Amino acid sequence: MIVHDAGARDFPPYSTDACVKCNVCTTVCPVARVTDAFPGPKYVGPQAQRFRGPSVSRTPPDRTVDLCSGCGICTRACPHGVLIAETNSRARAAIVDRRGSSIRNRIISDTDLMIRAGAPLAPLANIALRNRMARWIGEKVLGVHRRGPLATFARQTFGSWWKRSGGATTLPAAPDPSRSIVYFHGCAVNGFEPDLGRDAVEILERNGFTVIVPQQECCGLPFISNGLYAKARQKAARNLATLAEFARAGYRIVGTSTSCTHAFKAEYREMLDLGEGDAAAVADATWDICELLLDLHDRGELDTGFAPIVGPLPYHPPCQLKSHGIGTPAMDLFALVPGLRAVDSDHDCCGAAGTYGLKVERWQIAQDVGEPLFAKVRASGAARAACDSETCRWQIESSTGVPTVHPITILAESYRRADAQKTERWRRIV
Amino acid sequence: MPRADTVVIGAGLAGLTCAAELAEGGASVFVAAKGMATTHWTHGGLDVAAPAGAATPRDGVRLLARAGGHPYRLLRGDVDGAVSGHLARTAGEGLAHAGSLDTPLVEVPTAIGSLRRVAIVPQAQAAVVEPWQGDGLVLVGFARYRDAWASYAARNLANADWEDGPAEISAVEVELPETGRLRNFNGLTLSRLFDDPAWRAQALAAVAAALPRGSVRVGLPAVLGLNRHAEVLADAEQIIGRRVFEVPSLPPSVPGLRLFEALRARILRAGGRIQIGFDVVDVERERSRVTAIHTEATSRTLRLAAESFVLATGGIAGAGIRVRPDGSIDERVFGLPVAAPPRDEWFSDDPLRPHPLEGAGIEVDAELRPAELENIRVIGSALAGMHYLDQRCGDGVALASAHLAARSLAGTKAAAA
Numbered sequence: 001m002i003v004h005d006a007g008a009r010d011f012p013p014y015s016t017d018a019c020v021k022c023n024v025c026t027t028v029c030p031v032a033r034v035t036d037a038f039p040g041p042k043y044v045g046p047q048a049q050r051f052r053g054p055s056v057s058r059t060p061p062d063r064t065v066d067l068c069s070g071c072g073i074c075t076r077a078c079p080h081g082v083l084i085a086e087t088n089s090r091a092r093a094a095i096v097d098r099r100g101s102s103i104r105n106r107i108i109s110d111t112d113l114m115i116r117a118g119a120p121l122a123p124l125a126n127i128a129l130r131n132r133m134a135r136w137i138g139e140k141v142l143g144v145h146r147r148g149p150l151a152t153f154a155r156q157t158f159g160s161w162w163k164r165s166g167g168a169t170t171l172p173a174a175p176d177p178s179r180s181i182v183y184f185h186g187c188a189v190n191g192f193e194p195d196l197g198r199d200a201v202e203i204l205e206r207n208g209f210t211v212i213v214p215q216q217e218c219c220g221l222p223f224i225s226n227g228l229y230a231k232a233r234q235k236a237a238r239n240l241a242t243l244a245e246f247a248r249a250g251y252r253i254v255g256t257s258t259s260c261t262h263a264f265k266a267e268y269r270e271m272l273d274l275g276e277g278d279a280a281a282v283a284d285a286t287w288d289i290c291e292l293l294l295d296l297h298d299r300g301e302l303d304t305g306f307a308p309i310v311g312p313l314p315y316h317p318p319c320q321l322k323s324h325g326i327g328t329p330a331m332d333l334f335a336l337v338p339g340l341r342a343v344d345s346d347h348d349c350c351g352a353a354g355t356y357g358l359k360v361e362r363w364q365i366a367q368d369v370g371e372p373l374f375a376k377v378r379a380s381g382a383a384r385a386a387c388d389s390e391t392c393r394w395q396i397e398s399s400t401g402v403p404t405v406h407p408i409t410i411l412a413e414s415y416r417r418a419d420a421q422k423t424e425r426w427r428r429i430v
Numbered sequence: 431m432p433r434a435d436t437v438v439i440g441a442g443l444a445g446l447t448c449a450a451e452l453a454e455g456g457a458s459v460f461v462a463a464k465g466m467a468t469t470h471w472t473h474g475g476l477d478v479a480a481p482a483g484a485a486t487p488r489d490g491v492r493l494l495a496r497a498g499g500h501p502y503r504l505l506r507g508d509v510d511g512a513v514s515g516h517l518a519r520t521a522g523e524g525l526a527h528a529g530s531l532d533t534p535l536v537e538v539p540t541a542i543g544s545l546r547r548v549a550i551v552p553q554a555q556a557a558v559v560e561p562w563q564g565d566g567l568v569l570v571g572f573a574r575y576r577d578a579w580a581s582y583a584a585r586n587l588a589n590a591d592w593e594d595g596p597a598e599i600s601a602v603e604v605e606l607p608e609t610g611r612l613r614n615f616n617g618l619t620l621s622r623l624f625d626d627p628a629w630r631a632q633a634l635a636a637v638a639a640a641l642p643r644g645s646v647r648v649g650l651p652a653v654l655g656l657n658r659h660a661e662v663l664a665d666a667e668q669i670i671g672r673r674v675f676e677v678p679s680l681p682p683s684v685p686g687l688r689l690f691e692a693l694r695a696r697i698l699r700a701g702g703r704i705q706i707g708f709d710v711v712d713v714e715r716e717r718s719r720v721t722a723i724h725t726e727a728t729s730r731t732l733r734l735a736a737e738s739f740v741l742a743t744g745g746i747a748g749a750g751i752r753v754r755p756d757g758s759i760d761e762r763v764f765g766l767p768v769a770a771p772p773r774d775e776w777f778s779d780d781p782l783r784p785h786p787l788e789g790a791g792i793e794v795d796a797e798l799r800p801a802e803l804e805n806i807r808v809i810g811s812a813l814a815g816m817h818y819l820d821q822r823c824g825d826g827v828a829l830a831s832a833h834l835a836a837r838s839l840a841g842t843k844a845a846a847a
Contacts, residue, residue, distance in 0.1 A: 024466040027618055027682040039614040076707025079465030079749060265728035283729050325727030327705055346698070 010275050012086035019046035019082045025074035030349040031067060034368035038067035041074035044091070045084040052091060065091045067362075069353035069369075070225050071319035086270045089224065093271070096227030104143040108355045109222040109231065115157060115191030122153040129153075139360050148358035149394035151192035158185050158194035159213070167201075168212040177250035180210040181292075182243065182285075184264075186257040187218045188390035196405075199412035200256050200289055206415060207296060207303050212251070214242045219260040224271050225354045233272050236279070240268075244278035247285035254287045256408055258321040258388045259354065261288045265324065288321065290329035290388065290407055297336070307417035309410065310339035314380040316373060316396060318389035319349050330388060330407035337414045343380070347373040350387070352395035367399065374399045386410055434460040434703075436839060437723060437736040439710060439763055440750065442467035443825055444810025445742030446693035447512075448832035450519060453700035455840050460734060461697065462708035462725055466690070468748055473678035474652070474685025475551040476527070477818070478513065478826030480535050487513075487549050487826065488531040494823055499789075499815035502823070504796055505830035512833035513550070513826070523692035524660050528556035537593055539569075539649065541578050541679035543586025547822065552685055554654060554663050557647050557673035566646040567596035569677070570637055571603045577617055577680040578651035596647070602640045607632040620653035621684040624662045630655075634669035641672065652676035652684050659688055708732070710763045718804045720764065738805040738839050741766075742832070745791055745811035753787070761792060761812065766800045769793050769814040784817045791815065797838040798831060805842075807835035 008015035025041040026032055032040040044065040065088050074084040107114075118125040128134040135146040144150075163169065172180075181204050189197035201211050220235030243253055243264075255261035264286040269275040287295075296302040317328045334342035350370040351357050357366030377385050377400045385404040387393045393404040438449045441463035453459045479490025479502070491509050495502035502509070510531065517527050529550040537545040538558045551559055567587075571580030584601035606612060609629060611619055624630045641648065654676055655662030666674045678685050697704060705725075712724035712731055720739050724731035741763060743750030753759050757773030760766075770790035778786070791814030792800050798807040809831035811824060818824035 022471055023616065023680075023682045024470050026616060027470060027687060028466070032614075032619075033622070036611050036614040036619065040616075043614075077466045079467060081464070081709070262728065286729055322707065323728070325707060325725065326732055327703075327708075 008081075008083055009270060010273070012083035012270055013049050013052070013090060015081060015083045016046040016049045016087055018080040020080055021046070022079070024077050024079060025082075025084055028073050028077040028348065030071060030073065030351070030369045031069050031365060035067075035365050038064055041068070041084045041088070044068060045074070045087050046082055048091070049087055052094070063095060066095065066227075067365075068092070069349070069351075069356045069362075069366075071349045071353055072323040073319060073348055076322060083270065089227075089271050092227040093224075093229045097229075101226065101228055102143065104359070105226040105355075106228065106231075107142065108144065108358055109226045109228055110218075111187035111191070111222055112218045112235075115153070115187060118153040119155075119157050119191055122155045126152040143360045144358050145360045145363035147398070148360075148363055149352060149391070149398035150358070151188070151390070151394050154192055154194045156194065158190045158197040159216075161194060161198075162213045168210065169214055170212070171245055171249060175249045175251070176210070177252070179208060180212055180251060182246045182251045182253045183211050183213050184216060184219075184243070184253055184255040184260055184286075185213065186255060186260040186390075188257055193390065193406075196256055196409060199406075199408050200254075202412055203289075203293070203408060203415065204254070207293075207301070212246070214246065216242065219263040220272075221259050221263040221267060222355055224263070224267055225356070229272060233274070236268055236272055236274055240274070240278040240282055243282045243285075247278075247281040251285060252287050252292065253282065253285045254289050254292050256289050256388075256406055257390055258288055258318055258324065259390075261286050262320045262323055288324060288326065288329070288388070290333055291324070291326045293411075294329040294332050297333070303415070304336050305418050306337045306411070306414040307421055308339035309337055309414050309417070311341065312380050312382045313340055313342045313410065314345055314377045314382055314385045314402075315342045315407070316345040316347065316350060316377075316385065316387040316392060318387055318392040319353070321388050330386065333407060333411060337410070340410070340414075342386070345373050345376055347376065350392040350395045352391045354391050357391070357395055366395070370395060370399060377402050434458045434734065434736045435843065436460075436738045436740060437462055437734050438740040438742055439463070439723070440467060440742030440744060440748075440810070441690075441704065441706060442742060442744060442748065442810060442828065443469055443689070443693075444828035444832045445740065446690070446697065447516060447519075447829055448740050448742060448809055448836050449702050449704075450693055450696045450700065451515065451833065451836035452839065453697055453702035455836065457840070457843070459697070459702040460736070461702065461704040462710065462723070462734060463704075463706050464709040464743075464749070466706060468744065469686045469690040471681045471683055472686045472689075473683065474689050475548050475555060476513065476516070476825040476829070477548070477822040478509065478531065478550065480547045480549075480822035481820070484535060486532050486534055490535070490821075490823070491531075491826065494821055500821075500823075501813040501816055501827050501831065504794070504798070505827065505834060508830040508834045508837070509826060512829035515833060516829050517550075519696055520689065520692050523695055525688055525692045526553040526660075527551065528553055529559060533559070537595065539567075539583060539587055539592075539677060541583060541651070541677050543583035543590065545587075545590055545592055552676070552688075554652070554659070554676040554685070555678075557675040558649065558677075562594065562596045562647075564597050564645065565673075566598035566600070566644060567649060568641055568646045569599070569601045569649045570640070570651070571601065572620065572651060573603055573605045574612060575615070575617075575620065575651060578677065580649075583677070598646075600642065602642075604633075604636050604640050607636065616682060617651060617653045617679060617684050618656070618682045618687065620651070621656040621687075624653060624655045625658045627661075627665075630662055630665060631669065634666055638670045641670070647673040647675065649675055649677045652678040656684060656687060657691075713764055718802055720803060720806060723763070738807070738842070740835055740839075741792070741800075741806060741808045741812055742810045743812055746787060748811055750812045751790060759790060764800070764803065764806065766792050766803075766808075784820050788817045788819060789815055798835050807838060809835050
């Protein structure tokens with residue numbers, strides 16, 4: 001493939017030479033599907049790229065590239081290996097470099113700061129997040145849409161819970177990488193969904209792993225999506241400094257957020273020019289949690305004692321997961337749970353695309369992109385839906401009213417039911 | 431990843447058809463494709479065979495099968511079953527066709543006003559293959575739609591030597607009702623607009639109002655709906671009040687997208703899986719068998735193990751066969767040997783003559799197995815010996831080879847059981 005020949009993974013714009021202008025990318029673009037403010041991936045990608053070039057100091061020709069949500073579907077559909085979304089991301093970063101960024105984009109990208117400010121005041125902050133007047137002010141002052149899907153703060157962050165409960169955070173003196181897992185919880189679990197983190201730990205421990213949760217920061221992906229590469233590199237540097245030590249010792253780094261894990265695996269290299277050294281070691285060591293569990297299953301090492309959870313489950317594989325190139329491991333895991341009728345949404349994108357769907361000028365686009373998915377979820381009649389990525393879960397939940405959980409939550413519940421049934425049987429015998 | 435009976439590599443007409451047949455037969459099938467394929471670029475009908483001198487597709491198949499080295503010499507017996515299977519399968523998905531292997535090949539206009547010979551076309555192109563019998567032709571263009579210029583096509587057609595063509599050819603340009611979607615748009619955008627009943631009623635009324643009197647058939651850009659195409663077509667005939675037909679235009683091809691979606695839906699419903707963006711980067715072999723392929727993924731490859739593999743990655747244009755500047759040619763997935771003329775024969779003075787490299791491809795045995803690999807089947811444009819641009823045989827070879835491969839694999843499975 002031309003991509004490998006030209007080293008395009010290290011500099012995606014090189015790959016645009018392979019574009020034959022066939023427009024396949026345009027047919028799959030969810031944003032171009034709903035608005036003609038965005039001319040489509042071909043035009044803002046390979047076409048416009050000819051005028052950009054690293055040595056050209058002119059103003060980039062087309063600001064509409066900022067309407068790209070970064071879902072990455074174009075890259076996967078391209079028959080000629082052009083890294084379209086990656087090229088677009090760099091073009092956006094070049095615009096931000098030259099013209100600066102809005103305060104809004106700098107704030108909504110800084111999830112660590114948000115959690116540091118919001119978590120200690122969780123009850124108060126959550127009232128504000130649910131208050132229509134406060135959201136209205138947020139829209140007018142900041143440009144965060146009043147109905148943009150925002151999660152509420154947890155009273156205790158996952159990180160501080162882990163430390164208080166005495167969990168391991170450092171490389172042990174005698175490393176045991178085959179029976180241990182490094183868990184990267186990411187911002188969503190840390191500040192908003194700590195229960196998901198506890199479910200992940202429970203599942204990993206049940207399958208015989210010792211879990212280590214090292215000191216960590218935001219992976220930097222929200223900064224990348226908003227073209228703030230310098231800030232993203234700071235986050236990357238701090239995470240890599242900690243995680244590379246584990247990766248070099250042979251540990252697997254597992255995440256419940258398909259976005260963070262994809263940032264480690266791909267974006268650090270393709271967008272931030274971190275292709276070697278610590279970044280390469282961490283990329284090679286990183287796993288999505290469902291990818292890991294399915295790998296265990298393929299080796300016959302997964303505890304398959306799942307109790308039935310009967311009913312339909314609409315499942316949406318998020319764009320970030322699809323970019324991993326690992327298919328839909330959650331669907332294969334769901335098949336191990338008796339009675340569970342998981343149905344792949346077969347829909348491109350929920351629209352949220354990280355922070356995209358929060359922005360006042362993008363919110364409607366994001367809703368239109370996700371609407372067919374929302375309709376399917378509503379029509380399923382299911383009590384809940386599943387999706388691997390947090391911002392997608394919040395988008396689906398806020399637009400359908402159907403609670404939406406990580407696949408891990410379903411699996412953990414099934415394990416717990418199995419335990420409860422076992423206990424009940426013993427109780428009867430005794 | 432659960433083990434599949436068969437992994438089909440490539441999601442063009444050949445790959446999707448083979449996957450559909452296998453899945454319908456109860457096999458577990460996984461389609462892995464590097465990207466979307468040529469369905470998105472094509473006219474949606476079936477080019478079975480239209481070499482010079484052929485009166486019907488069946489005639490063309492016979493002629494090509496007699497010519498040395500054409501895949502039809504192996505596939506002749508499968509063409510009937512393959513074409514009827516395809517027509518039934520697509521009709522079942524709401525995508526009916528007109529014509530058969532015995533329908534005369536007739537000339538129809540392209541979007542630039544050249545002529546191509548067809549016999550089997552989507553229902554939406556049926557009105558253009560029927561004898562003109564004195565009817566005139568009006569080509570309709572839409573204002574600001576850059577991929578179909580009716581007046582340009584009409585002018586070219588007036589100068590073309592159209593055998594038994596329409597009595598008169600003219601063009602009109604129609605202003606479409608404003609929707610806020612007509613700034614940056616292509617055929618796909620229009621097709622989605624036509625899916626909306628209220629908008630299309632206005633648009634079709636605007637077309638009707640622009641037409642001249644008299645007995646004319648109306649050629650519209652091939653954008654008459656994507657997901658509700660049958661309804662749109664019925665509305666078009668009713669509101670316009672004449673016979674209408676679609677003229678396929680530049681990619682993205684809406685008729686091709688409809689075909690892709692129909693086959694995709696069929697495969698999924700039969701329990702098959704399709705993954706796009708899965709580029710094969712490694713292969714595991716055990717003696718004469720391939721046991722697994724690995725597709726490119728972040729951090730580590732994805733391993734797909736199966737009993738058998740179908741190679742449907744296309745020829746040089748489809749990037750299944752790679753030509754390097756030094757003159758070496760290889761097949762990208764399994765590294766199969768490619769039959770091709772030596773490099774000094776690649777060049778000719780006439781750019782419009784069939785290119786010698788067009789016939790490059792994989793040589794196979796009677797069951798479409800390449801040399802030395804027993805559980806592989808090669809189908810579609812990856813096969814050696816076809817010049818699909820002037821023989822117009824690409825779709826027929828795709829379908830017939832997919833059919834034979836599916837039959838052969840089902841037979842192998844039954845024998846093993």
